Structure formats: structure tokens, C-alpha cells
Amino acid sequence: MHHKLMTVLLLALLAGCAQPQLEQPKANGAYLVIEGAEAWAVLVSDGKRVEEHGRVLDVTHLPSQHSNIAASYVIDTPNCGKLQWLTERENGAEGEEVTRLTRKHDQQLRQPGCVIASGLSRTWTALDYSG
16 A cells, blocks of 8 residues: 555656646847957847848947937948948937837848848847947
């Protein structure tokens, strides 16, 4: 009797361990990484990362608090062509900054092999490590 009770308890314990795991949240984000003359446009969607490497053509920081634009980043990539991101000041000078890929280069984003084409409508985070 004792062995049957222990077997039932052990099976119940093991059955509890066999529960399917809860679905974990997946990472999502869009990042423009600038480091000197190198640039990476990185999209993370449902935990999958794709990136487009390029070279920096122009970086402009506008210190004026009277402008809605805080910075402009232009990079050239082999698969997506020339792309521009604008960092805009939200709510005037005191607000947060939001970076978006501009729409003026839509045609270049439609090129075959452009892995960041789905990022046009996303809000990006600009990470400028150029110092």
C-alpha cells in the first residue's frame, strides 16, 4: 500500500512538471546605431533581429531649442540605399525626442534584399556612440 501511495504521489508531481511553459514576451525594437563612420539599422521583431549595415554620410545635431528637429542621420546601405532618420523634439524643447525613418526614400526601401523595409512606420531609438 505504501508503494502505491508513493507511486501516485510521484506521478502527480511529475504530471505537474509536464505543464506547457507560458509564452514569454518577445523583444521588439528599432535602433539606429552610429559609431564613427559606421552605421547599423537594427530591427528586432518577436525576438528576431535583422540589421542593415551602412556607412554614415551625414550627422547633423541642431542644438536650437526653437527647432522641432534635434538631429538628422543619413546613412548609405548596400541593400536599402541612402536612408535618413530625423530625431524630433516632442512637445517643444522640454519634451522627449522621437526618431523616425523619413519617408522621402520610400522607393529605396522597396529594393530586393532591404531587410529594414518593415521599419518605416516604427519609432526608432538613435544610439550615437561617435562621442
